Amino acid sequence: MTKILMVATNVDQIGDQKTGLWLSEFVEPATEWTHEGFEVTGASIKGGRIPIDPNSYSNELPRVWDGVMEPIHDTIKLSEVNPEEYDAIFFCGGHGAMVDFPNSPEIEALLDHFKQNNKLIGAICHGPAxxxxxxxxxxxxxxxxxxxxxxxNEEEQATGLADAMPFLLEDELKEAGASYESGGVEADHVVVDQNFITGQNPQSTHRIAEVFKEHLSS
Known part of the structure; x- marks a missing residue:
């Protein structure tokens, strides 16, 4: 069975701003992949229950999400993950990822395994942090x-949270040597290069789930 490790943030607050996982960026891919027969495991640096950005859901969650949220209720610690067991890794977004994803020894070790073994590495929105x-x-x-x-950068400025962030993601991705591409504000934009599949924003979540599925099924 194809197994995907989905990594989410543990950070629930930046300054006076409540934050966390952007819910659809976990649930939409997880729904797509579990329906395909893939196994999804929720993980985070600290483990445990994942905080959810209150702006990412209303009181009425889609019924199709029933049962799919369970992996983020009690995530495994990244330090306890055996990467050999997984075929792909996917970093979910939400502003909290800007705080605990960068400069993480646990994430670094996993990325090294997945890149060296040419396994799929995915990230959506703030997940590329x-x-x-x-x-x-x-x-x-x-x-x-x-x-x-x-x-x-343009999307971050539009949220009004740019000044609260430790950095602007687009700038830092370029600084890290990536060739950054934007499809425009709120564009459905997915980029595939080597074993990396990345999506720009929440609007790209369904498409990245489809592209990821196609690559894992081929």
């Missing part, structure tokens, strides 16, 4: 020379 500050054994950025997307 996982590529910031994390380098391979040769001290080289994992995304040097890789075409990639993620939440754009």
């Amino acid at each position: 996982a590529f910031i500050g994390n380098k391979d054994v040769n001290d080289i950025s994992f995304i040097k020379g890789i075409k990639i997307t993620g939440y754009s």
Whole structure:
């Protein structure tokens, strides 16, 4: 059975702003993949229950999401993950990822395994923050020379949260050596390069789930 490790943030607050996982960026891919017969495991740096950004859902959650949220209720710690067991890794977004994904030894170790073994590495929206500050054994950025997307500077400015962020994701992805691409504000935009599949924003979630599925099924 194809197994996917889905990594979410543990951070629930940045300054006075409540944050966490952007819910659809976990649930929409997880729904697509479990329907395909893939096995999804929720993971985070600290483990446990994942905080959900209150702006990412209403009181009425889609019924199709029933049962799919269970993996984020009690995530496994990344330090306890055996990457050999997984065929792909996927970093979910939400502003919290900007805090605990960069410069993470646990994420760095996993990225090294997935890149060295040419397994799929995916990230959506703020999820590519996982590529910031994390380098391979040769001290080289994992995304040097890789075409990639993620939440754009223009989109971040539009949220009004740019000043609260530790950095702007687009800027840091470029600084890390990536070839950054944006499809425009709120564009459905997915980029595939080598074993990296990245989506720009929440509007890209369904498409990245489809592209990821196609690559894993081929």
